[in-house]
Amino acid sequence: MLKITVDATPISPKPSGVGLYVANLIHSLNSLQTQENFQLGITYQPGLKNWLRRSLEFPNSLTPYSHRYLLPFPVRITNFLLDNFPKLFPLYLEHYLDNPDIIHGTNYTVYPYQNSRKVLTIYDLTFIKYPNYIDSVVKTYSHRIKKCLQWTDLILTISESSKRDIIEYLNIDPNRIHVTPLASRYHPDIRVIPPTNSINYNFSQPYILFVSTIEPRKNITTLISAFNYLKQTHKIDHQLILIGQKGWHYQPIFTAIENSPYKHHIHHLDYLSDEVVALFYAKADVFVYPSHYEGFGLPVLEAMTLGAPVITSNTSSLPEVTGDAALLINPDDQMHLAEAILKVISDSQLRQQLIEKGKERAKLFSWERTAKETIKAYKSLLT
Incomplete structure (x- = not known):
């Protein structure tokens, strides 16, 4: 059976943006395992503060998943290894993941594992097109993504617009890029009910x-x-x-x-x-x-x-x-x-x-559609 491991590190207690994408993607992939004949694994890295406290537990939101793999180093340390010792990297970390067929980097990085096909999600190119809009952390993405592209087998992105930017600014073959549109965190048939706790706004004001x-x-x-x-x-x-x-x-x-x-x-x-x-x-x-x-x-x-x-x-x-x-x-x-x-x-x-x-x-967008497009992209690596 095909073994796919997705990086869940961006998931946080108050997710937005990338965190919402990763949380919903993993949830939807999980429900498709039997139908699509694959095994889903989750990899996670602790935050620096938790690591310093030796608190290496998975977040509560990830406990329902069966195949969880902890990389016992925070992102700052693995990024340091990636920048300075990329050839040594797989020797230290690959054995933590139980040899997946495909590893999917969702956090602007995919590590150079030797025995897995490597997928990288690039959400947009703000850090290249609009450097005046970003902070010092995001400014490092350009260097890191360009390094990771040396060993990345497939790129996922979230719109045709981002795909065009990746082709133009990173000089990537279009055949290496697969678009997987996102979806709302709300279902189209949702009934919006006011929460029981008070809200600090008077809704009689437009x-x-x-x-x-x-x-x-x-x-x-x-x-x-x-x-x-x-x-x-x-x-x-x-x-x-x-x-x-x-x-x-x-x-x-x-x-x-x-x-x-x-x-x-x-x-x-x-x-x-x-x-x-x-x-x-x-x-x-x-x-x-x-x-x-x-x-x-x-x-x-x-x-x-x-x-x-x-x-x-x-x-x-x-x-x-x-x-x-x-x-x-x-x-x-x-x-x-x-x-x-x-x-x-x-x-x-x-x-x-x-x-x-x-x-x-x-109604044209759903997380099931996102997950199915993602699985289709994964399987294209094996044909």
Whole structure:
């Protein structure tokens, strides 16, 4: 039987982005093992703090899986080995994994194991295309990924847009790249029920919603400027809700909020439970995502799934995700964004059209589809 081991290290108690992808991929792969005739293994590396404390347990979310393999070193140490002693690396770590046929690196790295075929997920190329949007950790990805590509057998990515970038910027043969689109963490038929615990927002106030990490690439300052304009010029009743953890270089975004004459109408809510985020999506008058660059754009798909009309950028992967189910704007044009928001919140017929189109579009994406495309990619290595 084919043995496939996936790196689960990005999974955290409060997953977002890569962590959500890995958690959902593993869950869906696990349910397909019998149908697709393979054995799923999970590999995991402890965080540096846990390692220093000699706390080497798997996270609770990974305990249901049968075949778990712990690499007893944190990522910082294995990256040091990778950068300085790549030929010694397999001798130290390969025996921990019980010789899988395929090892899938999901954390911007796949190690040079000698006896396994190696798959690497590259989500996007922000670290090459937009180095001004990243921190010192992400800046190391370019060097590491280029090193790993020397022994990688197959690349997975999450959109045709990212595939084009990988071909162009990393000079990769298109036949080595397989696209596995993502899916929403919410099922299209979900019933959104308000949580029993209190929520720090009065839902009788209409609002414009943004959900994602608070960082420059998401272009939140332009959204704040558009909001200020709509408040001043059109006297809109809406609040602006920003939901997400602080990423890197977030200070200018909070400065923009503080300097807004309407700062009391702008609310930043940090990491919230899936149930609470779902409620905010479902009750939003409009979901706005003016990001400069995305590998996929999961919040847009989540908004469509839960019935929020969507405005998003006409760049990178976002038109690929939305199809004709959203209004697309130039993220560099504040007035274009403001006009689109005004159009959606003022025209109930347009809102309803976008809601209906978004829900239909969202049905095209599922984690089962992601997992099946991933298995198809794995098996292509063996033909």
